[in-house]
Amino acid sequence: MNTMEDEDFDYQTYMRETPPDPALIRRGASARQQRLDAAIRRLAIRIDPDVLQQFSQLASEGQSAEQLINQALRQWLAADGIREMVRAEIQLAVQQSLSTTQSTVESPPA
Numbered sequence: 705m706n707t708m709e710d711e712d713f714d715y716q717t718y719m720r721e722t723p724p725d726p727a728l729i730r731r732g733a734s735a736r737q738q739r740l741d742a743a744i745r746r747l748a749i750r751i752d753p754d755v756l757q758q759f760s761q762l763a764s765e766g767q768s769a770e771q772l773i774n775q776a777l778r779q780w781l782a783a784d785g786i787r788e789m790v791r792a793e794i795q796l797a798v799q800q801s802l803s804t805t806q807s808t809v810e811s812p813p814a
Contacts, residue, residue, distance in 0.1 A: 730738070751759075751773070759769040759776075 756769060759772050763769045763772045
């Protein structure tokens, strides 16, 4: 229900008919600290409008552009980690190959 666009919506009646559940209300210092920690963990970043528009177009039903951007960033980070691992393995293989080649060149077979 979008109450901002519904001109017939009566907030007072709605609150009388559906009071808040006291079990869901979190009070006290620990709840306040949890809300503060959650607010600190959130980070606002600027995304260029054209990039946001492309992610919005790619987002499927029930998925937001924000969720899709987070998924893409996780995949990129995972791929970057794999690239670094592969790069290190290739460097090691090249170094081993070069050291074998150099030892063969330095001591030719008799």
